[in-house]
Amino acid sequence: MRPSVMRSAAQLLRRRNYSSASGQQARKVAILGAAGGIGQPLSLLMKLNPLVSSLSLYDIAATPGVAADVSHINSPALVKGFMADDQLAEALDGADLVIIPAGVPRKPGMTRDDLFNINAGIVKNLCTAIAKYCPNALVNMISNPVNSTVPIAAEVFKKAGTYDEKRLFGVTTLDVVRARTFYAGKANVDVNTVDVPVVGGHAGITILPLFSQATPSTNALSAEEIKALTKRTQEGGTEVVEAKAGKGSATLSMAYAGAVFGDACLKGLNGVPDIVECSYVQSTVTELPFFASKVHACFAMCVVYCSCYLSDFIM
Numbered sequence: 001m002r003p004s005v006m007r008s009a010a011q012l013l014r015r016r017n018y019s020s021a022s023g024q025q026a027r028k029v030a031i032l033g034a035a036g037g038i039g040q041p042l043s044l045l046m047k048l049n050p051l052v053s054s055l056s057l058y059d060i061a062a063t064p065g066v067a068a069d070v071s072h073i074n075s076p077a078l079v080k081g082f083m084a085d086d087q088l089a090e091a092l093d094g095a096d097l098v099i100i101p102a103g104v105p106r107k108p109g110m111t112r113d114d115l116f117n118i119n120a121g122i123v124k125n126l127c128t129a130i131a132k133y134c135p136n137a138l139v140n141m142i143s144n145p146v147n148s149t150v151p152i153a154a155e156v157f158k159k160a161g162t163y164d165e166k167r168l169f170g171v172t173t174l175d176v177v178r179a180r181t182f183y184a185g186k187a188n189v190d191v192n193t194v195d196v197p198v199v200g201g202h203a204g205i206t207i208l209p210l211f212s213q214a215t216p217s218t219n220a221l222s223a224e225e226i227k228a229l230t231k232r233t234q235e236g237g238t239e240v241v242e243a244k245a246g247k248g249s250a251t252l253s254m255a256y257a258g259a260v261f262g263d264a265c266l267k268g269l270n271g272v273p274d275i276v277e278c279s280y281v282q283s284t285v286t287e288l289p290f291f292a293s294k295v296h297a298c299f300a301m302c303v304v305y306c307s308c309y310l311s312d313f314i315m
Ligand SMILES: NC(=O)C1=CN([C@@H]2O[C@H](COP(=O)(O)OP(=O)(O)OC[C@H]3O[C@@H](n4cnc5c(N)ncnc54)[C@H](O)[C@@H]3O)[C@@H](O)[C@H]2O)C=CC1
Pocket: 032, 033, 034, 035, 036, 037, 038, 039, 058, 059, 060, 061, 101, 102, 103, 104, 105, 106, 115, 119, 122, 125, 126, 141, 142, 143, 144, 145, 146, 171, 172, 173, 174, 175, 202, 248, 249, 250, 251, 254
């Protein structure tokens, strides 16, 4: 074979195998609820993530079509779709990261708590399977009400004997995404430079954007304007639910936020330093057992195996 042909084949292989090209290990990611309003664009975004080598798409409906569609994108992640209950084991087997947007969304007039009865059961069943088939995976919980689905997941994992509080995350990134966007617009600063920590929970007044800690800081905003920004961030979900007028809640911005948080988890797993995201996690920051705070992705070495996880409140 001509040397130039061999060189280009090696380059192609290196591009396909991100781990050998960059020193980063590529990972298996499973998305449960992959055919839904969030699941589909989230699957697309995770397919584009170079840290994903294998993308497992699971839903109780329509997954083959979504998987076939996403699989045609010319990025390295290998895509497989799973639908029936008996395919959940294979979907989860060996997953490093499981992202859960499975469940029903709100309609106008509902609170996130109104979703509890249906989504609690869905989350319970999916987490029971996670405990069985990929007990060491990081779990990103998107399904609402996050303030309740995360504690439910924790209880399921405790019962199964697999609970590790450093591996369970309620995804509150959309609150941060909104706070950044609204702040940048009001303060007239470049949104790419903005960060706003959002702590507390993921429902109404439990969403606490800390505009006092926003960067870049600005004196240009009045107390009244900060109050209005806070209210808009807290009611961002409802703003979308009402605008969609019965056709669901935030999907595209949530898929973006889920992809940002998923990427942070994959970077954390690969030991990338200085990765910080807000997330709803088990907490000792307040008297509440779970509380969204800044969470630091750190690399922890174990005697038996190497692992790393998001941990350490740095609020
Ligand atoms: N954490 C956050 O910031 C946000 C959370 N959400 C929540 O995300 C959830 C999903 O929202 P959408 O994607 O808009 O809903 P959707 O109804 O469009 O999609 C949900 C998907 O879950 C699937 N599903 C239902 N039961 C399942 C099971 N047992 N196993 C696997 N898949 C199952 C459905 O077939 C459907 O494809 C809702 O609970 C919503 O409230 C939505 C926006 C933001």
